[in-house]
Amino acid sequence: MKVFVNGEPREVTETTLAGLVTELDLPVARIAIELNRDVVRRSDWGGTMLKDEDRIEIVHFVGGG
Amino acid sequence: MSTAATAASSKDKLIIAGREFSSRLIIGTGKYRSYEEMRSAHEASGAEMVTVAVRRVPLDRSTESFLDYLSPSLQILPNTAGCYTAEDAVRTARLAREALQTDLVKLEVIGDQTTLFPDNEQTLEAARILVKEGFVVLPYFNDDLIMAKKLLDAGCAAIMPLAAPIGSGLGIQNPANLRIMREQLPDATMIVDAGVGTASDAAIAMELGADGVLMNTAIAEAEDPAKMATAMKLAIEAGRLAYSAGRMARRLYASASSPLSGVIK
Numbered sequence: 001m002k003v004f005v006n007g008e009p010r011e012v013t014e015t016t017l018a019g020l021v022t023e024l025d026l027p028v029a030r031i032a033i034e035l036n037r038d039v040v041r042r043s044d045w046g047g048t049m050l051k052d053e054d055r056i057e058i059v060h061f062v063g064g065g
Numbered sequence: 066m067s068t069a070a071t072a073a074s075s076k077d078k079l080i081i082a083g084r085e086f087s088s089r090l091i092i093g094t095g096k097y098r099s100y101e102e103m104r105s106a107h108e109a110s111g112a113e114m115v116t117v118a119v120r121r122v123p124l125d126r127s128t129e130s131f132l133d134y135l136s137p138s139l140q141i142l143p144n145t146a147g148c149y150t151a152e153d154a155v156r157t158a159r160l161a162r163e164a165l166q167t168d169l170v171k172l173e174v175i176g177d178q179t180t181l182f183p184d185n186e187q188t189l190e191a192a193r194i195l196v197k198e199g200f201v202v203l204p205y206f207n208d209d210l211i212m213a214k215k216l217l218d219a220g221c222a223a224i225m226p227l228a229a230p231i232g233s234g235l236g237i238q239n240p241a242n243l244r245i246m247r248e249q250l251p252d253a254t255m256i257v258d259a260g261v262g263t264a265s266d267a268a269i270a271m272e273l274g275a276d277g278v279l280m281n282t283a284i285a286e287a288e289d290p291a292k293m294a295t296a297m298k299l300a301i302e303a304g305r306l307a308y309s310a311g312r313m314a315r316r317l318y319a320s321a322s323s324p325l326s327g328v329i330k
Contacts, residue, residue: 006121030130031122032164039159057121059160061132063103064118064146065093065231065259065281 003054018045020056031060077305079277081169081254082201082222084140086113089271090301091142091256093281096232097290100134106284107136110294114140116171116279118147119157142203144171149184151191158195170195171225171258171279172204181231185212189219196220205258208242210249217253224253225279228270229260232282236266240273247274264293264300271304272312 003012005024014020017040021028033040034057040048050056078085090112097103107115115135122128135141143161145154151174158170174191176184183206195202201222206212208226216224226246229235237243238260247255257270258279270278278301287293 005124008124024124025127026122027128027130030132030164032119032160034156034160037156039156039163041163057160058124059119059157059164060122060128060130061117061141061143061161061164062120063093063095063097063131064144065095065116065279 001050001052003050003052003056005056006058012050015050016046017048017050017056020050021045021058024058026058027060031058033058077309079254081203086140086277087111088113088298088301089277089305090267090297091116091277091279092284092294092297093279094131094135095281096285100131102290103285104134104136106290106294107139109291109298110284111298112139112294114142116142116144116281118144119161120147140169141165141167142169142171143167144173145191146171146173146175148174149176149187150174151187151194154187154191155194158191158200159198162200168199169201170203172202172221183207183227185209188212189215192216192219192221203256208239208246210242210246213246213250213253217250222254223256223276224250225256225258227259228257228266231259233260234262234283234286235260236262237269237273240269243270243273243275261297264296266300267297268300268304268307271301272307274308277301 014023036055079089088111091114092110092112093116145157148154154174174184174187176182185206188204188206192202192204203223204216204221205225213224229238254276256277256279257275261267261280261283267278284290284293
Protein backbone atom coordinates (compact mmCIF):
# COMPACT_ATOMS: atom_id res chain seq x y z
CA MET A 1 0.00 0.00 0.00
CA LYS A 2 1.20 3.51 -0.72
CA VAL A 3 0.92 6.25 1.88
CA PHE A 4 2.46 9.69 2.15
CA VAL A 5 4.70 10.30 5.15
CA ASN A 6 5.76 13.91 5.64
CA GLY A 7 4.84 14.60 2.05
CA GLU A 8 6.87 11.73 0.55
CA PRO A 9 5.22 8.68 -1.04
CA ARG A 10 6.16 5.46 0.71
CA GLU A 11 5.35 1.79 0.20
CA VAL A 12 4.49 0.25 3.53
CA THR A 13 3.75 -3.28 4.61
CA GLU A 14 2.60 -2.36 8.10
CA THR A 15 -1.15 -2.01 8.49
CA THR A 16 -1.35 0.18 11.61
CA LEU A 17 0.09 3.53 12.61
CA ALA A 18 1.96 1.89 15.48
CA GLY A 19 3.49 -0.56 13.01
CA LEU A 20 4.59 2.28 10.78
CA VAL A 21 6.29 4.07 13.70
CA THR A 22 8.17 0.88 14.51
CA GLU A 23 9.12 0.37 10.86
CA LEU A 24 10.49 3.92 10.68
CA ASP A 25 12.39 3.42 13.96
CA LEU A 26 11.21 6.71 15.46
CA PRO A 27 11.63 7.92 19.06
CA VAL A 28 8.08 7.17 20.18
CA ALA A 29 8.04 9.39 23.25
CA ARG A 30 9.06 12.56 21.41
CA ILE A 31 6.82 12.62 18.35
CA ALA A 32 3.25 13.40 17.42
CA ILE A 33 1.28 12.13 14.45
CA GLU A 34 -1.42 13.53 12.24
CA LEU A 35 -3.39 11.28 9.92
CA ASN A 36 -5.22 13.07 7.13
CA ARG A 37 -4.98 16.33 9.09
CA ASP A 38 -6.26 15.00 12.40
CA VAL A 39 -4.03 14.29 15.38
CA VAL A 40 -4.03 10.65 16.40
CA ARG A 41 -3.41 10.16 20.09
CA ARG A 42 -0.52 7.94 21.04
CA SER A 43 -2.89 5.49 22.74
CA ASP A 44 -4.76 5.09 19.45
CA TRP A 45 -1.76 4.37 17.21
CA GLY A 46 -2.12 0.61 17.63
CA GLY A 47 -5.76 0.59 16.65
CA THR A 48 -5.45 3.00 13.74
CA MET A 49 -5.50 1.12 10.44
CA LEU A 50 -3.70 2.57 7.46
CA LYS A 51 -5.23 2.70 4.03
CA ASP A 52 -3.97 3.51 0.57
CA GLU A 53 -3.24 7.20 -0.08
CA ASP A 54 -3.30 8.15 3.62
CA ARG A 55 -1.39 11.31 4.36
CA ILE A 56 0.62 11.12 7.54
CA GLU A 57 2.56 13.90 9.22
CA ILE A 58 5.05 12.91 11.90
CA VAL A 59 6.63 15.75 13.85
CA HIS A 60 9.17 16.23 16.57
CA PHE A 61 10.69 19.25 18.30
CA VAL A 62 13.62 21.38 17.25
CA GLY A 63 15.21 24.55 18.53
CA GLY A 64 13.14 27.67 17.98
CA GLY A 65 12.19 31.02 19.39
CA MET B 66 9.74 47.17 52.53
CA SER B 67 9.85 49.75 49.78
CA THR B 68 7.89 49.36 46.58
CA ALA B 69 11.09 48.80 44.65
CA ALA B 70 12.25 46.07 46.96
CA THR B 71 8.83 44.42 46.78
CA ALA B 72 9.19 44.09 43.05
CA ALA B 73 12.16 41.81 43.50
CA SER B 74 10.57 39.81 46.27
CA SER B 75 8.94 36.45 45.90
CA LYS B 76 5.56 38.10 45.49
CA ASP B 77 6.44 39.69 42.19
CA LYS B 78 5.82 36.81 39.83
CA LEU B 79 5.00 36.54 36.19
CA ILE B 80 1.57 34.95 36.10
CA ILE B 81 0.28 33.25 32.97
CA ALA B 82 -3.13 31.64 33.20
CA GLY B 83 -2.72 31.16 36.94
CA ARG B 84 0.76 29.69 36.63
CA GLU B 85 3.51 31.51 38.48
CA PHE B 86 7.02 32.09 37.18
CA SER B 87 9.74 33.74 39.25
CA SER B 88 11.67 34.70 36.14
CA ARG B 89 10.25 37.22 33.71
CA LEU B 90 12.56 36.05 30.98
CA ILE B 91 11.41 33.47 28.45
CA ILE B 92 14.07 32.26 26.06
CA GLY B 93 14.33 30.32 22.85
CA THR B 94 16.22 27.20 21.92
CA GLY B 95 17.14 28.02 18.32
CA LYS B 96 20.38 29.12 16.66
CA TYR B 97 22.80 28.02 19.36
CA ARG B 98 26.16 26.78 18.12
CA SER B 99 25.81 23.63 20.22
CA TYR B 100 23.37 22.02 22.64
CA GLU B 101 25.95 22.47 25.40
CA GLU B 102 26.12 26.19 24.73
CA MET B 103 22.33 26.35 24.82
CA ARG B 104 22.18 24.52 28.11
CA SER B 105 24.69 26.80 29.82
CA ALA B 106 22.85 29.87 28.51
CA HIS B 107 19.56 28.50 29.83
CA GLU B 108 21.10 27.93 33.25
CA ALA B 109 22.66 31.39 33.35
CA SER B 110 19.42 33.10 32.30
CA GLY B 111 17.38 31.81 35.21
CA ALA B 112 14.49 31.40 32.75
CA GLU B 113 11.84 28.88 33.69
CA MET B 114 10.18 28.65 30.30
CA VAL B 115 11.73 27.96 26.89
CA THR B 116 10.22 27.91 23.42
CA VAL B 117 10.59 25.05 20.96
CA ALA B 118 9.48 24.59 17.35
CA VAL B 119 7.53 21.75 15.75
CA ARG B 120 8.93 20.23 12.55
CA ARG B 121 8.61 17.12 10.42
CA VAL B 122 10.83 14.37 11.79
CA PRO B 123 13.54 13.33 9.32
CA LEU B 124 12.89 9.80 8.12
CA ASP B 125 16.22 9.12 6.44
CA ARG B 126 18.42 9.32 9.49
CA SER B 127 18.19 8.83 13.20
CA THR B 128 18.04 12.05 15.19
CA GLU B 129 19.03 12.62 18.75
CA SER B 130 16.16 14.04 20.71
CA PHE B 131 16.67 17.72 21.12
CA LEU B 132 14.34 17.73 24.12
CA ASP B 133 16.86 15.66 26.07
CA TYR B 134 19.11 18.73 26.17
CA LEU B 135 16.52 20.76 28.03
CA SER B 136 16.50 20.71 31.80
CA PRO B 137 13.44 18.75 32.97
CA SER B 138 12.59 21.64 35.29
CA LEU B 139 11.93 23.96 32.34
CA GLN B 140 8.38 24.62 31.19
CA ILE B 141 8.34 23.98 27.46
CA LEU B 142 6.42 26.45 25.34
CA PRO B 143 5.88 25.08 21.84
CA ASN B 144 5.50 27.63 19.09
CA THR B 145 3.75 27.60 15.74
CA ALA B 146 6.63 29.34 13.99
CA GLY B 147 6.72 28.89 10.25
CA CYS B 148 2.95 28.76 9.88
CA TYR B 149 1.37 31.17 7.42
CA THR B 150 -2.29 30.29 7.96
CA ALA B 151 -4.54 29.94 10.98
CA GLU B 152 -5.26 26.36 9.93
CA ASP B 153 -1.61 25.30 9.92
CA ALA B 154 -1.00 27.04 13.25
CA VAL B 155 -3.95 25.21 14.81
CA ARG B 156 -2.72 21.86 13.45
CA THR B 157 0.79 22.56 14.76
CA ALA B 158 -0.52 23.51 18.20
CA ARG B 159 -2.57 20.32 18.40
CA LEU B 160 0.45 18.19 17.47
CA ALA B 161 2.59 19.95 20.08
CA ARG B 162 -0.01 19.40 22.76
CA GLU B 163 -0.24 15.72 21.94
CA ALA B 164 3.52 15.19 22.15
CA LEU B 165 4.35 17.46 25.08
CA GLN B 166 1.19 17.18 27.17
CA THR B 167 1.06 20.93 27.66
CA ASP B 168 -1.78 23.24 26.76
CA LEU B 169 0.56 26.24 26.48
CA VAL B 170 1.25 27.50 22.98
CA LYS B 171 3.09 30.48 21.57
CA LEU B 172 0.85 31.30 18.65
CA GLU B 173 2.75 32.67 15.69
CA VAL B 174 1.19 33.12 12.26
CA ILE B 175 3.60 34.80 9.89
CA GLY B 176 2.44 37.09 7.12
CA ASP B 177 5.63 37.82 5.24
CA GLN B 178 8.94 36.04 4.77
CA THR B 179 11.26 39.04 4.73
CA THR B 180 10.02 40.76 7.86
CA LEU B 181 8.46 37.77 9.62
CA PHE B 182 5.79 40.21 10.67
CA PRO B 183 2.72 38.43 11.98
CA ASP B 184 -0.56 38.15 10.12
CA ASN B 185 -2.75 39.61 12.82
CA GLU B 186 -5.98 38.52 11.14
CA GLN B 187 -4.94 34.86 10.89
CA THR B 188 -3.47 35.03 14.38
CA LEU B 189 -6.80 36.14 15.81
CA GLU B 190 -8.67 33.44 13.91
CA ALA B 191 -6.31 30.76 15.20
CA ALA B 192 -6.46 32.16 18.74
CA ARG B 193 -10.24 31.87 18.80
CA ILE B 194 -10.12 28.22 17.74
CA LEU B 195 -7.31 27.28 20.13
CA VAL B 196 -8.90 28.98 23.14
CA LYS B 197 -12.10 27.02 22.47
CA GLU B 198 -10.04 23.84 22.46
CA GLY B 199 -8.61 24.63 25.88
CA PHE B 200 -5.20 25.96 24.91
CA VAL B 201 -3.43 28.64 26.91
CA VAL B 202 -2.70 30.93 23.98
CA LEU B 203 0.22 33.37 24.00
CA PRO B 204 0.05 35.22 20.68
CA TYR B 205 2.93 36.98 18.96
CA PHE B 206 1.42 39.94 17.10
CA ASN B 207 2.01 43.41 15.72
CA ASP B 208 2.06 46.14 18.33
CA ASP B 209 -1.52 47.20 17.78
CA LEU B 210 -3.72 48.11 20.74
CA ILE B 211 -6.96 47.20 19.01
CA MET B 212 -5.63 43.79 18.04
CA ALA B 213 -4.40 43.31 21.61
CA LYS B 214 -7.94 43.94 22.86
CA LYS B 215 -9.38 41.49 20.36
CA LEU B 216 -6.87 38.82 21.34
CA LEU B 217 -7.70 39.31 25.01
CA ASP B 218 -11.44 39.23 24.25
CA ALA B 219 -10.82 35.96 22.41
CA GLY B 220 -9.45 34.56 25.66
CA CYS B 221 -5.70 34.71 25.14
CA ALA B 222 -3.76 34.36 28.39
CA ALA B 223 -1.28 37.09 27.46
CA ILE B 224 -0.40 39.43 24.64
CA MET B 225 3.04 39.27 23.05
CA PRO B 226 3.69 42.32 20.87
CA LEU B 227 6.90 42.50 18.88
CA ALA B 228 9.40 45.28 19.50
CA ALA B 229 11.25 44.86 16.17
CA PRO B 230 11.49 42.10 13.54
CA ILE B 231 12.32 38.61 14.81
CA GLY B 232 16.06 38.07 15.04
CA SER B 233 16.85 41.66 14.06
CA GLY B 234 18.32 42.79 17.35
CA LEU B 235 17.18 46.31 16.53
CA GLY B 236 15.94 46.92 20.05
CA ILE B 237 12.67 48.48 21.12
CA GLN B 238 11.46 50.32 18.03
CA ASN B 239 7.98 51.04 19.34
CA PRO B 240 8.20 52.40 22.88
CA ALA B 241 5.16 54.62 22.45
CA ASN B 242 2.95 51.78 21.25
CA LEU B 243 4.11 49.48 24.03
CA ARG B 244 3.52 52.17 26.62
CA ILE B 245 0.05 52.89 25.26
CA MET B 246 -0.75 49.17 25.36
CA ARG B 247 0.48 48.97 28.94
CA GLU B 248 -1.56 51.97 30.04
CA GLN B 249 -4.73 50.96 28.22
CA LEU B 250 -4.56 47.30 29.24
CA PRO B 251 -3.23 47.49 32.80
CA ASP B 252 -4.47 44.03 33.75
CA ALA B 253 -3.18 42.17 30.71
CA THR B 254 -0.03 40.08 30.87
CA MET B 255 2.17 41.74 28.26
CA ILE B 256 5.32 40.01 27.10
CA VAL B 257 7.55 41.73 24.58
CA ASP B 258 8.42 39.10 22.00
CA ALA B 259 11.12 39.72 19.40
CA GLY B 260 13.50 42.55 18.65
CA VAL B 261 15.74 42.68 21.71
CA GLY B 262 19.45 42.84 20.81
CA THR B 263 21.23 43.50 24.06
CA ALA B 264 20.62 43.93 27.76
CA SER B 265 19.59 47.59 27.67
CA ASP B 266 16.81 46.69 25.21
CA ALA B 267 15.40 44.19 27.68
CA ALA B 268 15.61 46.77 30.46
CA ILE B 269 13.74 49.30 28.31
CA ALA B 270 10.98 46.78 27.57
CA MET B 271 10.55 46.18 31.27
CA GLU B 272 10.71 49.90 32.11
CA LEU B 273 7.85 50.42 29.67
CA GLY B 274 5.81 48.06 31.82
CA ALA B 275 6.17 44.72 30.09
CA ASP B 276 5.52 41.76 32.36
CA GLY B 277 8.20 39.77 30.64
CA VAL B 278 10.43 39.48 27.61
CA LEU B 279 10.80 36.59 25.19
CA MET B 280 14.05 36.42 23.26
CA ASN B 281 16.20 33.98 21.36
CA THR B 282 18.72 35.44 18.92
CA ALA B 283 20.09 38.09 21.28
CA ILE B 284 21.39 35.32 23.50
CA ALA B 285 22.09 32.58 20.95
CA GLU B 286 24.08 34.83 18.60
CA ALA B 287 26.06 36.60 21.31
CA GLU B 288 29.73 35.71 21.29
CA ASP B 289 29.28 34.35 24.79
CA PRO B 290 25.64 33.25 25.13
CA ALA B 291 25.87 32.33 28.81
CA LYS B 292 27.32 35.74 29.68
CA MET B 293 24.63 37.50 27.64
CA ALA B 294 21.98 35.35 29.31
CA THR B 295 23.21 36.60 32.69
CA ALA B 296 23.14 40.18 31.39
CA MET B 297 19.55 39.70 30.21
CA LYS B 298 18.51 38.27 33.54
CA LEU B 299 19.94 41.28 35.38
CA ALA B 300 18.52 43.76 32.85
CA ILE B 301 15.05 42.34 33.24
CA GLU B 302 15.26 42.53 37.01
CA ALA B 303 16.62 46.08 36.82
CA GLY B 304 13.97 47.18 34.34
CA ARG B 305 11.20 45.69 36.41
CA LEU B 306 12.46 47.44 39.53
CA ALA B 307 12.74 50.74 37.70
CA TYR B 308 9.19 50.40 36.39
CA SER B 309 7.76 49.65 39.80
CA ALA B 310 9.89 52.39 41.39
CA GLY B 311 8.22 54.94 39.14
CA ARG B 312 10.67 57.02 37.18
CA MET B 313 11.11 60.80 37.59
CA ALA B 314 9.34 63.12 35.19
CA ARG B 315 11.31 64.22 32.16
CA ARG B 316 12.04 67.92 31.91
CA LEU B 317 13.69 69.80 29.10
CA TYR B 318 15.94 72.00 31.22
CA ALA B 319 18.28 71.43 34.11
CA SER B 320 17.12 71.25 37.69
CA ALA B 321 20.04 71.66 40.07
CA SER B 322 20.58 68.88 42.54
CA SER B 323 22.62 71.08 44.87
CA PRO B 324 21.03 74.07 46.67
CA LEU B 325 21.19 77.26 44.65
CA SER B 326 21.54 79.42 47.75
CA GLY B 327 24.52 79.71 50.06
CA VAL B 328 27.12 79.52 47.36
CA ILE B 329 30.28 81.40 48.41
CA LYS B 330 30.82 84.73 46.79
